[in-house]
Amino acid sequence: MADRGCDLPCAAVQILAQRTTQAVRAAKDQGFDTLALAQQVLLDDEDLRAVEDEITQWREARAAHTAVLDNPELQQASEHPPAGLDTATAARAAADDQHAEAATAASTTHTRNQDLTAPASDLEAAIQCLQPLEQAYSTARHLAELVTGNSPSVRVRMHLEAYVLAARLEEVVTAANTRLHIMSEGRYTLSHSDHQAARPGLGLQITDSLTGRPRKTDTLSGGESFFASLS
Structure with a gap:
């Protein structure tokens, strides 16, 4: 019985010694000279949880970045040669210059448009x-x-005064033909003409029943002129 009671403490001592040796070896593997120094840097529960949370966040970020890098389009793009940085920088500078020129031109155009808007409004009014x-x-x-x-x-290009006189002349001719018809025994007939005169609308012409054609009054003979004038 005494021997068996001694075996249990001896086994525990051996296990403790083994575990201590393993701990010392592990501490040295991690850069600690002694086990005591390693025990000094042990984290409490709160610090340990903070470290575990940081590790979890790092793993999640690593998974997100890995998913992006696994994108087929990015993998295809990685197979192409890298873009020329100098060429891209020069193109960007040229584009910036063009943009600045366009912005200046747009501002100038806007100013001119405002300058012309007021005169245009005044002109419309x-x-x-x-x-x-x-x-x-x-x-x-x-x-x-x-x-x-x-x-x-x-x-007929006729002055208003001549138009009034022409209307009056037509009345005179109508009355004159009554007398002329009797004196010429129906041979002559006076008529008003818009063209047979120096002033349009004040012309006269006479028709001879023997010929049936009208002619100017200045072609009448002395007796014919007398009849016409008297009428």
């Missing part, structure tokens, strides 16, 4: 004010052309 005057002028000009006989819409 002036045009609107002048439209009634233009209409009134057009009406007055048309009336003036009608009065002076210069309107392109009239058949």
Whole structure:
């Protein structure tokens, strides 16, 4: 019985010695000269959890980066030769210069547009004010052309005064033919003419029933002129 009781402590001592030796060896493998120095740097539970959380975050970040690197498009791009940094830098500088020039041109154009907007608005307002005057002028000009006989819409270019006289002359000719028909025994007939005169609308012509053709009054003989004048 005494011998068996001694075996248990001896075994425990041996195990302790083995574990201590293993711990000393592990401490030296990690760069510690003694086991005591290794025990001094042991972390408490809170610090250990912080380290474990940091390791977990590192693993998650590593997994995310690995997933990005496993992208087929990135793998295909990695097979191409690297881009020329100097060429890309020069192209970027040229693009920046072009952008600056375009921005300056756009700003200048905007300023000019603002400078022209106000005069354009003033011009539009002036045009609107002048439209009634233009209409009134057009009406007055048309009336003036009608009065002076210069309107392109009239058949005979005749002054208003001549037009009034021509209308009166037609009445005179109608009355004169009554007498002329009797005096010439129906041979001659006076008629009004818009062309047979120096002033349009004041011309006269006479028709001889023997010929049936009208002719100018200045071709009449002395007796014929007398009959016409007397009529």
